[in-house]
Amino acid sequence: MSSLIPGYEYDIFISYRQKDNKHDGWVTEFVDNLKGELESTFKEEISVYFDINPHDGLLETHDVDESLKDKLKCLVFIPIISRTYCDPKAFAWEHEFKTFVDQASKDQFGLKLKLPNGNVASRVLPISIYDLDPDDIKLCESVLGGILRGIDFIYAEPGVNRPLKPDDDEKINLNKTKYRNQINKVGNAIKDIITAIRHHEPKLEEVAQKAYEPVIIPRKSKKTTIIAVTIIALALIILGFIFIPKLFKPEEQLEKSIAVLPFVNLSNDPEQEYFSDGIVEAILNHLFKVGELKVISSTSTKRYKNTELSIKEIAKELGVSSILEGSVQKIGDNVRITAQLIDAGTDVHLWSEIYDRHISDIFRIQSEVAQNVASELKTTLTAESRQQIRKNETENPEAYNLYLQGRFHMQKRNMEGFNRSIEYFQKAIAEDPDYSLAYAGLADVYFLIAWWDLMPKPEAYARSKEYAEEALHLDKDLAEAHTVLGGILYWNEWKWEEARKELQLAVELNPNFVPAHQYYSELLDILNERSEARKHINIAMELDPFFYMEHSMSGLYYENEGRYKEALDEYKIVQELNPEANLWQDFFINYVIQGEDLTAIEVLEHALEENRLWDDSLPAEYADSFKDNISKSDLTGILDLLIEIDLKRSPPLSMRLATLYIITGNTDEALDWLEKAFEDCESRIPRINSDYVISRLRSEPRFQALIEKMGLTDYQVLK
Numbered sequence: 001m002s003s004l005i006p007g008y009e010y011d012i013f014i015s016y017r018q019k020d021n022k023h024d025g026w027v028t029e030f031v032d033n034l035k036g037e038l039e040s041t042f043k044e045e046i047s048v049y050f051d052i053n054p055h056d057g058l059l060e061t062h063d064v065d066e067s068l069k070d071k072l073k074c075l076v077f078i079p080i081i082s083r084t085y086c087d088p089k090a091f092a093w094e095h096e097f098k099t100f101v102d103q104a105s106k107d108q109f110g111l112k113l114k115l116p117n118g119n120v121a122s123r124v125l126p127i128s129i130y131d132l133d134p135d136d137i138k139l140c141e142s143v144l145g146g147i148l149r150g151i152d153f154i155y156a157e158p159g160v161n162r163p164l165k166p167d168d169d170e171k172i173n174l175n176k177t178k179y180r181n182q183i184n185k186v187g188n189a190i191k192d193i194i195t196a197i198r199h200h201e202p203k204l205e206e207v208a209q210k211a212y213e214p215v216i217i218p219r220k221s222k223k224t225t226i227i228a229v230t231i232i233a234l235a236l237i238i239l240g241f242i243f244i245p246k247l248f249k250p251e252e253q254l255e256k257s258i259a260v261l262p263f264v265n266l267s268n269d270p271e272q273e274y275f276s277d278g279i280v281e282a283i284l285n286h287l288f289k290v291g292e293l294k295v296i297s298s299t300s301t302k303r304y305k306n307t308e309l310s311i312k313e314i315a316k317e318l319g320v321s322s323i324l325e326g327s328v329q330k331i332g333d334n335v336r337i338t339a340q341l342i343d344a345g346t347d348v349h350l351w352s353e354i355y356d357r358h359i360s361d362i363f364r365i366q367s368e369v370a371q372n373v374a375s376e377l378k379t380t381l382t383a384e385s386r387q388q389i390r391k392n393e394t395e396n397p398e399a400y401n402l403y404l405q406g407r408f409h410m411q412k413r414n415m416e417g418f419n420r421s422i423e424y425f426q427k428a429i430a431e432d433p434d435y436s437l438a439y440a441g442l443a444d445v446y447f448l449i450a451w452w453d454l455m456p457k458p459e460a461y462a463r464s465k466e467y468a469e470e471a472l473h474l475d476k477d478l479a480e481a482h483t484v485l486g487g488i489l490y491w492n493e494w495k496w497e498e499a500r501k502e503l504q505l506a507v508e509l510n511p512n513f514v515p516a517h518q519y520y521s522e523l524l525d526i527l528n529e530r531s532e533a534r535k536h537i538n539i540a541m542e543l544d545p546f547f548y549m550e551h552s553m554s555g556l557y558y559e560n561e562g563r564y565k566e567a568l569d570e571y572k573i574v575q576e577l578n579p580e581a582n583l584w585q586d587f588f589i590n591y592v593i594q595g596e597d598l599t600a601i602e603v604l605e606h607a608l609e610e611n612r613l614w615d616d617s618l619p620a621e622y623a624d625s626f627k628d629n630i631s632k633s634d635l636t637g638i639l640d641l642l643i644e645i646d647l648k649r650s651p652p653l654s655m656r657l658a659t660l661y662i663i664t665g666n667t668d669e670a671l672d673w674l675e676k677a678f679e680d681c682e683s684r685i686p687r688i689n690s691d692y693v694i695s696r697l698r699s700e701p702r703f704q705a706l707i708e709k710m711g712l713t714d715y716q717v718l719k
Helices: 026-041 067-071 091-106 134-144 179-198 204-211 222-247 270-288 298-304 311-318 359-376 383-390 397-410 415-431 436-451 457-474 479-491 496-509 514-526 530-543 548-560 564-577 584-593 597-609 622-631 635-648 654-663 667-679 685-689 701-709
Strands: 010-015 048-050 074-081 112-114 120-122 154-157 160-163 256-260 293-295 322-331 334-343 348-358
Touching: 010 091, 010 179, 026 048, 026 179, 067 091, 074 091, 074 179, 091 134, 112 179, 120 179, 256 270, 256 298, 256 311, 270 293, 270 298, 270 322, 270 359, 270 397, 293 530, 298 311, 311 322, 322 359, 334 359, 348 359, 359 383, 359 397, 397 415, 397 436, 415 436, 436 457, 436 479, 457 479, 479 496, 479 514, 496 514, 514 530, 514 548, 514 685, 530 548, 548 564, 564 584, 584 597, 584 654, 597 622, 597 635, 622 635, 635 654, 654 667, 667 685, 667 701, 685 701
Parallel strands: 010 048, 010 074, 256 293, 256 322
Antiparallel strands: 112 120, 154 160, 322 334, 334 348
16 A cells, blocks of 8 residues: 555554564554554555564664665654664664654655644654653654654553553553553644645745756647747746845855853862853853844753753754854963854864953953854944944953852842842942943842742832833943833833833844843733734744743743644643643643633643642642542532632732633622732733733723723734
């Protein structure tokens, strides 16, 4: 049986290590069940290649005929990922997995496809049957060129880690997966991929190639020939306008992008880690000022500290063309900094330098590194941009050292870290009263403290604004201060257009500054300017692809647009990037809104088992009530319990209570809590007009009264 797509041998190729099938025939059983699922998913017969014969030599030896290459010409490749499969010496790994990735990357469809729902999926659909070691995960990702995402068939109990079987009880399984459901997920994923292939539109390059193929025109009248030739000539001229400029596009116009990896701390003192991190931040701040250069944020590059990935692999994950790496060694008042710029495509070192200087020369070193990088990447440096790169906010080494420690502690994102950072920023200002970045650091800290309710909001926001304005008094072009001030103006003061001006200016001053795009996107979402909000959060994710907060916001925006499944995909990425993120509420409400009550209840059950459902201050006896309602699949009872628990919080979360009351259909109670959120200036109240659940009350007079008080009346029309 051939493939559904002409020119392909099979629809699905299943690759595995014979060792994983020898004992109990697990893989054979999986294939049989999958075939059954596919029969009910597709109208047509789906062809599957599966090497069921352990003696035909395909999987365990290198003595294989050329027919394997034809068999690999398939639409979907399913590797059964196990510990034994993750072996570069294995035939399945080298001659099936890697070969398919290389082969599919070059064929007419490519390795990655755009699905009907707008998401992107790989034609490699991994099936995991064991929890893998980190090294094995990295090995898989090095071949796939991205995060290992597949469908798990893993059964886990304390001390147990094995393939999932059809008769396994999902309630005992720590992964809570059910065999039949996982088989169904595989079938649905294959259906999406094949549907995308069927609806594949050839790229312009493919169209161009076809346009230049010889055209045989039957001999008719001269008039017919002239018309035909004229049409072809016009087509070629049009295509020439489109493609010839691309063919002769100068190399300098190619995208210029860079990631600065964490510099290695060679000081043999972990306490100096802040200093090497600070050097990277300073170089980034200089590079940010090169407008045509795309610069990845350090939040995403920090994950590559002590990595075993190659430069090419890192660059591919981050989407950049060059990498800057180096080391820092600080001994007393002397510092040695090494830096080298690498072309990620060729692995060629474009530039390198070793700086042995006194600590007082640290500012010049950072500026020189940035200028050399900009020069090697052939960026256009105007006199103004050169001046910006050379510019330092302080010339005082001690103030700079204290500022670095302040930033280091602020990244801990807890009150202890915030207090330490405030202390260091204040000491930096004592050393240099004109240090604008230190004032901006204080503004940033107090803004976060206010947002997280770690001290009374009016006091925290007032301090944040005072420090932001002082920073701008010292340096009117400081994007960091404009960003914080813009955030205060819309989150706390509800001055929407003033906030817009500040954030637009911040983005203009520093197009690579991720918080500026993030804050601006939040404002735009609040004002229901959906397309612009999506544009800026996408820029933030491009510049900082592995920062979970950007994906969390992207998920929220998808929900506000009514695109619930895309939102779930983003929340799953958040969980991958930050396993500590407690997203049960986001998943729960999303599934409830979609009418997937049973799935919503499963989410709640997981949160209950992981002890993430409430704070320690709330009574544990609710657990029995939840378990009882879960066993009955009683969503109404569960929602009532959630409301009862939230009412006991001190202070109660007014916006969340309003959301729960809307879901239960209690409009009056929902409006009461919205008014309470307004009176208390709760952090989320500016979202009242854009939130996908809260905005359902838009037709209510009490809701309209709140909108008018907040100055949001003119922003109700979706854009």
